[in-house]
Each structure stands twice: as structure tokens, then as C-alpha cells.
Amino acid sequence: MIYIFGALGGLNWGYDTGVISAALVYLRRDFELTSWAEAWVVTGLIVGAVIGAAFGGRLSDLYGRRRVLLWTAVAFIIAPLGMAWSPNTEVLFLFRVVVGLGAGLAAVTLPVYLSEIAPARIRGKVTAFYALAIVFGQFLGFIIGVVFAPMESWRWMLGLSVVPSVLFALGLLVIWETPRWLVKKGREEEARRVLHYDRTPEEAQRELDEIHAVQKAEEAVGVRGLKALTQSWVKPILLVGLGLAVFQQIMGINAIMYYAPTTLQNVGFSDEGAIGSNLIIGLMNITAVTLALIFADRLGRKPLLLIGAAGTTLSLLVLGLTNLLLPEPDGVGTVGIVTLSAMAIYVFLFQFSWGAIVWVLLGEIFPLGIRATAMAVATTALWFGNGVVSLFFSPVLEWAGVGALYLGFAVICAFAFAFTIAKVPETKKRSLEEIEDNFRQTAGMPAIPLGVKRGS
Numbered sequence: 001m002i003y004i005f006g007a008l009g010g011l012n013w014g015y016d017t018g019v020i021s022a023a024l025v026y027l028r029r030d031f032e033l034t035s036w037a038e039a040w041v042v043t044g045l046i047v048g049a050v051i052g053a054a055f056g057g058r059l060s061d062l063y064g065r066r067r068v069l070l071w072t073a074v075a076f077i078i079a080p081l082g083m084a085w086s087p088n089t090e091v092l093f094l095f096r097v098v099v100g101l102g103a104g105l106a107a108v109t110l111p112v113y114l115s116e117i118a119p120a121r122i123r124g125k126v127t128a129f130y131a132l133a134i135v136f137g138q139f140l141g142f143i144i145g146v147v148f149a150p151m152e153s154w155r156w157m158l159g160l161s162v163v164p165s166v167l168f169a170l171g172l173l174v175i176w177e178t179p180r181w182l183v184k185k186g187r188e189e190e191a192r193r194v195l196h197y198d199r200t201p202e203e204a205q206r207e208l209d210e211i212h213a214v215q216k217a218e219e220a221v222g223v224r225g226l227k228a229l230t231q232s233w234v235k236p237i238l239l240v241g242l243g244l245a246v247f248q249q250i251m252g253i254n255a256i257m258y259y260a261p262t263t264l265q266n267v268g269f270s271d272e273g274a275i276g277s278n279l280i281i282g283l284m285n286i287t288a289v290t291l292a293l294i295f296a297d298r299l300g301r302k303p304l305l306l307i308g309a310a311g312t313t314l315s316l317l318v319l320g321l322t323n324l325l326l327p328e329p330d331g332v333g334t335v336g337i338v339t340l341s342a343m344a345i346y347v348f349l350f351q352f353s354w355g356a357i358v359w360v361l362l363g364e365i366f367p368l369g370i371r372a373t374a375m376a377v378a379t380t381a382l383w384f385g386n387g388v389v390s391l392f393f394s395p396v397l398e399w400a401g402v403g404a405l406y407l408g409f410a411v412i413c414a415f416a417f418a419f420t421i422a423k424v425p426e427t428k429k430r431s432l433e434e435i436e437d438n439f440r441q442t443a444g445m446p447a448i449p450l451g452v453k454r455g456s
Contacts, residue, residue, distance in 0.1 A: 005171030007129035009106035014137025022145025023154035046387035048100020056108030057376025065113040075102030076165035084159025115363030116178035124296030131356035139282030210433035218369040233443030241378040247416040249385030252409030292356035300428040308353020309417035315346040316410035324403030
């Protein structure tokens with residue numbers, strides 16, 4: 001239950017990204033949005049998220065993971081009420097920024113929280129709960145979009161995210177702080193007590209010893225703060241984190257999630273048919289991330305990323321070529337059906353791999369002394385990539401068309417495949433301290449005395 005409550009912050013982000021695609025259908029009519037104004041309404045969340053991500057790491061280090069998550073819950077409760085009562089585009093944009101602040105803080109803090117609190121043997125599964133919460137939230141957003149589509153009520157669609165926000169806030173009242181942050185703050189007895197909740201006494205003591213060993217090694221080379229990110233052995237880790245974060249956001253998933261109804265309208269679907277198709281995409285999301293939970297600690301992180309990058313490249317090629325080469329659609333014809341099918345397959349393969357596993361890896365790979373700081377840098381880059389796609393998708397879709405746009409995303413997915421082969425390490429069944437020690441040794445630094453290795 002602690003792991004589930006900890007991951008619930010992803011539900012809010014998922015709901016807001018899922019429901020906005022349906023809300024836009026009616027927002028653009030009520031507020032007479034241009035394509036650029038529509039893009040800014042979507043991007044308001046990302047603007048706030050970049051700000052939240054930029055400061056989230058520092059706040060998490062100073063005040064603790066749990067306290068920052070409580071602040072996140074406050075933002076998630078305020079924002080939907082403001083969005084529901086927005087009298088104009090400017091006020092709506094402002095509260096989209098507020099919900100983005102919460103999403104940015106959550107994206108930095110939750111993967112770190114879950115990776116630090118979970119035992120190595122199930123860390124992939126636990127951290128992937130965050131991704132599952134995101135896609136489950138998106139599915140809830142899709143359902144609410146379908147329910148309120150006949151009323152054309154975007155205010156209810158946006159405002160109802162206050163419900164999962166309250167659940168998240170209540171859940172935070174019963175979770176504990178992570179042992180690694182407690183050790184950093186000299187609160188060792190509390191850390192020991194937390195470790196004993198879900199580890200054997202031998203596992204708890206070994207993990208506590210490893211935390212101390214890594215902390216001592218980091219103090220010897222000054223691994224603290226932003227300056228530490230420039231150290232020669234840290235730079236390759238940061239490069240991997242930045243690459244994973246940016247590729248996750250520019251491989252096309254945001255185009256699908258935010259603009260699926262818009263894309264389907266362009267190939268012949270009715271308004272309600274386009275919104276209803278979101279349910280298919282939502283089911284694909286949940287099924288794929290659930291499978292990722294099962295296989296993350298079995299197959300490993302890197303194989304799943306490679307499967308996902310190859311599969312998304314092929315599905316986007318089909319999607320792009322179909323819309324370029326087949327005749328113009330008339331209602332739900334061949335182009336419309338192939339477009340929906342290719343989008344659903346793409347979503348399944350992406351969420352099975354990059355959607356879930358990137359959050360696992362980002363929570364694992366960074367050194368203890370700069371974990372939250374490095375996570376903030378990577379997540380800021382992630383949200384920046386999200387913002388670029390969200391801001392330019394609608395105008396570029398209008399200019400270039402569906403086919404050319406998705407072929408461009410296919411090329412990006414192919415580059416993600418090459419990046420994974422060249423740069424991404426395997427981390428399954430290794431403790432966080434073992435992962436850090438491996439990066440140190442790869443850079444030619446002395447090994448940290450961690451005792452017996454448990455995995456490779």
C-alpha cells in the first residue's frame with residue numbers, strides 16, 4: 001500500500017494529460033481558440049512542470065521526498081478547481097501552469113522516492129508503479145471525456161481531477177521518508193526502522209552499510225550539488241539520463257496522448273467517435289505498463305527499451321505512410337481504421353518500454369549525493385521536450401499533415417534505438433549503490449567496498 005500511495009501522484013498528471021485531448025474539442029469552440037492558442041493551453045502544464053522540475057530536486061534534498069510530495073498534492077488540489085471555473089483562456093492557462101508545477105515536482109520526486117524505498121529485488125516493479133499510475137490516470141481522463149462529451153462540458157472534464165488529488169494527499173499521510181535521505185540527514189535509527197519494514201534483518205543491515213560506504217566515497221570526491229554534475233565520472237551518467245528523458249518525450253507519445261482525437265478528426269472520425277477512440281488507447285496504456293511491471297525485473301531494462309524503440313519505429317512508419325499514400329478518408333474508412341490501429345499498437349509498445357522503464361532507470365542511475373539534483377536536470381529536459389512537442393504539434397499538423405509528421409517521429413524512434421544500444425546500462429537486480437559503483441569503476445575510479453555483488 002505504501003508503494004501504491006507513493007505512486008498515486010502520477011495519477012494526477014496522467015488524468016490531466018488524458019482529459020485535455022477531449023476538453024480541447026469543446027474548448028476551441030467556447031473560447032474560439034486558434035491553433036497557437038490551443039497549443040498554449042496544452043503547453044501551460046509543461047511550462048509549470050519545467051519550473052517544478054527545476055526546483056524539485058533541490059527542495060527534495062533540503063526538506064525530504066515526502067514533504068515535497070505533500071506540496072505537490074496541494075498544487076494538484078488547487079489547479080482543477082481553478083481550471084473548472086476559468087472565465088477565459090488566460091485564467092485557464094494560469095491554472096494549467098499550477099497543475100504543471102505539481103506534475104514537475106512529482107516527476108522529479110516520485111521516481112527517486114520509489115527507487116530509494118524499494119528493495120533491489122523488486123525496485124523495477126515498484127518504480128514502474130509510477131508509470132502505471134500515469135496511464136491509469138490517462139484512462140480515467142479518457143472515460144470522463146467520453147461521459148461528458150454529450151454535454152460538451154470541458155469544465156467538468158478538467159475539474160474532476162480534484163478527486164484523485166485528494167486521494168493522493170490522503171495517501172501521503174501514511175507513507176514514510178526514504179532511508180537514504182534519512183541517512184544523509186544523520187537520522188540513522190529512523191532509516192534502519194524503515195529498512196526493516198520490507199527487508200530481512202540481513203538485507204537491511206547490508207543496505208545500510210552500502211549507503212554509508214557510498215556516502216563516504218562521495219564525500220571523498222565532493223559529490224554534492226550542481227558542481228558535482230561536471231565531474232568526469234558523473235558526466236556519462238548525466239548524458240544517459242538526459243538522453244532517456246528527452247527521447248521519451250520526443251518519440252511521439254505526447255502527440256498521440258494530447259492530440260489523438262484531433263488526429264482522428266483529420267482522418268474522418270466524428271467528434272464523439274474521436275473522443276471514444278481514446279478508450280482503446282487508454283486500455284493499451286494500462287495493459288502495456290502492467291506487463292512492464294511484470295517483466296522489468298525479469299527481462300531487464302535495456303531489452304525492453306530496444307523492443308520498444310524498434311516497434312514504435314515500425315508502427316509510426318505504417319501510420320505515416322498510410323496517411324501519405326492512401327486516398328483521402330470519407331468517414332471511418334481504411335485510412336481512419338489503419339490510423340487508429342497503428343496508434344494503438346504504437347501506444348502499447350511505447351508504454352511497455354519507454355513509457356515505464358525510463359522512469360525506473362532515472363530513479364536508479366544517479367549517484368546518491370546528487371540523485372535528486374540530477375533527476376531535476378533530467379526531468380527539466382524531459383518536460384522541455386514535452387513542451388516543444390505539445391507547442392508545435394498542432395501548427396505543424398496543420399502545415400505538414402498527419403503522414404509527414406509521424407514519419408518524422410519514426411526517425412526519432414530509430415535514433416532512440418541506436419542510443420540505447422550505445423549508452424544505456426543494464427541495472428536489474430543491482431542495488432542503487434552497486435549501480436553507482438559500476439559507473440565509478442567504468443570511469444577508472446576505485447571500487448567502493450560494498451561486499452558481495454547480488455546481480456549483474
